[in-house]
Amino acid sequence: MELIDGKKIAESIKKEIAIEVERMKDKGGKVPHLAAILVGEDPASQTYVNSKSKACHEVGFDSSTYRFPADVSEKELLETVEFINNDPEIDGLIVQLPLPKHIDPQKVIQQIRPEKDVDGFHPVNVGRMTIGLPAYIS
Template identity: 55%
Template sequence: MTILDGKKVSNEIKDEIAAEVQQMKNRGEKVPHLAAIIVGNDGASLTYVNSKVKACERVGFESTLVKLSSTISETELLKKIKELNENPDIDGFIVQLPLPEQIDTQKVLLSVNPDKDVDGFHPTNFGKMALDMSSFIPATPFGIIELLERYNVETKGKHTVVIGRSHIVGRPMSILMGRKGFPGNSTVTVTHSYTKNITQITSQADIIITALGNPEFLKAEMVKDDVVIIDVGITRVPDETKPRGYRITGDVDFENVSKKASFITPVPGGVGPMTIAMLLKNTLLARENHRLS
């Protein structure tokens, strides 16, 4: 069994990006600039955005953090997004989700310039990805693809089961795993809350990608020997034995499933660190696109 070490690979990617940025500086070129909009004071969102700012510092990017009140109107938020769209100094930006109830999330995501949509959520980028055209791939699926590639996990002709159909992970992964190329060329089954006999399906899978947010949902009896497991789930489970009073758990019963797996991502330290690394990679791509346009 091989651990797909997202922390290690993400650090390698950051080192590679930092080297490219240094070359840009040596040539006297403008370095990539990533901005993030955060609305309100959600603790998890603040932690995540701050880690993105630190990652920018590490690789030599410029970064801007736009903090807005949770009471901001949709009109005011759209105005701020328009400013970032029109600011030539900003190569890419993200709007941290979730947003307050008074704001239409879909309307906000549609308002982001696709050329600066380094989260890869805009329909233009999603559509290009589906058509195998050059685009920004959503950071988490991009990170999973990178992990599979760097560990040389065979995907051609394999049966991939995706658990979950969100536009952030499940749907993009189903497209990417079925595309021509590597990683890809697998036969994909998408399962969700209405899927019947899910154990019958997962037990036939060569690769399982699960993004449910249901702690330890996937049990050892649901998988076959030598399965490849990608666990995207991350849930805080109360645990009084831990200093913080909780432990972080994925969708997979890691202790038991890992005994049957050929490759498996841990939680934490698997897919999570890759997400930020690929956000940086998308921002680097955006900078290059702007330089050439």
């Protein structure tokens, strides 16, 4: 049996992505940008979002985090998702789950444009994955 070194594989993938980002920049292309939405003060969620931001910077992506208190209104959260949807500088979005009980996570997920849905939770992307199509629409 062959032992798989996950850390070594991850580092190799990160290097490949970083090289590709440099090529994009050298050709005058846009640097990929990931946005994350974080609601509340859950330490595990904060750690996860921070690790995504760190990974972005390691490969040359831009990243931004939109932080909200746990009592943010669903309306404000949906408006922020729509703002990110309409921002041509942002290529992908993750909404850190779970959300507080007063916010319907399905409404938030469905508000994300499928082409910016990095987690693949939007119904369009779930359907595409289910029938074997690429989940990321480009």
